[in-house]
Amino acid sequence: MTIKTGVVIIGAGPCGLFQVFELGLLGIRAHVVDSLRQIGGQCAALYPEKPIYDIPALPVVGAQELIDRLAEQIEPFAATFHLGEEVVELDAHDDGGLRLTTDKGSRFEAGAVVVAAGLGAFVPRPLRVAGAERYAGKNLNYKVTDKGRFAGKRVVILGGGDSALDWALELHDIAASVTLVHRRAEFRAAPASVARMRELAERDPGRMRYLIGRIAGLAHEADALSGVTVASFDDPDVVETLELDELLVFYGLSPSLGPIAQWGLDVDKRQIRVNTETFETNVAGVFAIGDINTYPGKKKLILSGFHEAALAAFAIQRHLDPEVKQRLQYTTTSPLMHKRLGVSGSLGTD
């Protein structure tokens, strides 16, 4: 089924979220697609706990808090979110329509598209050991899509963050054994998960183990991995080979421009060139805001993306309806803005 809509925003980072707001003020609803399962882009995925000091009127705000506030601010505009889906195709058709397809098979037909894709889609950091890529999609996994696949298996998990620990604990219940390998004794994961894993390793060492070390090599049989070799950091001559049926790698996420490079957009050093009056790209109806765009003087700051979203919204409105009469209205005083925001326009003071 194809979803027909006015605007699709690619990317739910701070700039994509604010684009929902600016379009909403003009009475335009949007669908938002993000490859991550959560909104917030870099703020939520890379530095949720860090403070940001350069958002106007917020002397200090945590990165996740900024995203939570943006989510609250855009609530009145009821955008539809499609999370955990990467937009893989974008085609401009002769009728002026834009067709998008995601890796999960969702299809959209839109009058305008805003690429707010930041540094690109976040994809799992690969295991960088010679030959590893041959087993991806076989028994080298970067995510768990079907937990049952690990039942009764010897599972080795690489990583020390929340995903690695969460899956080590979850699979412990069904796997024959789980061995967690991390490169240092300190884990980034939630302390409660680390404590639980350590407790299981002590109580049930045959089914839960953890090792500190570096992956030095892979062993294989026929088409599948059969083991990983772990070298000790203290003494690289000390190696242990772990036999396995399934390997799970959770080394975090890194952004990749990926399919965006194939969409016929004018890309310069992994960024999309735009017209700074409209934030439109070289493809009619396709706009780009936030970290993904470039123009003379561009600064990759959240506040730059907010400004870009405001101007892009007006340009999108005109693109969708060339006859529209555009009038700048203040949210403070405009009854129409109040209606769209679902507010009374009074702070309720006496």
Ligand code: FAD
């Ligand atoms: P992003 O936040 O990168 O979001 C883009 C989203 O698009 C991602 O969620 C991605 O998954 C998604 N996406 C990409 N391609 C696709 C696709 N094909 N399909 C579906 N989804 C896709 N800026 C400041 O202004 N002040 C600061 O103090 C500050 N501190 C920072 C500290 C750190 C450690 C870092 C890493 C950055 C900091 N920044 C700061 C920069 C700021 O985070 C970015 O400018 C901002 O996140 C850009 O927002 P965005 O919405 O353009 O893109």
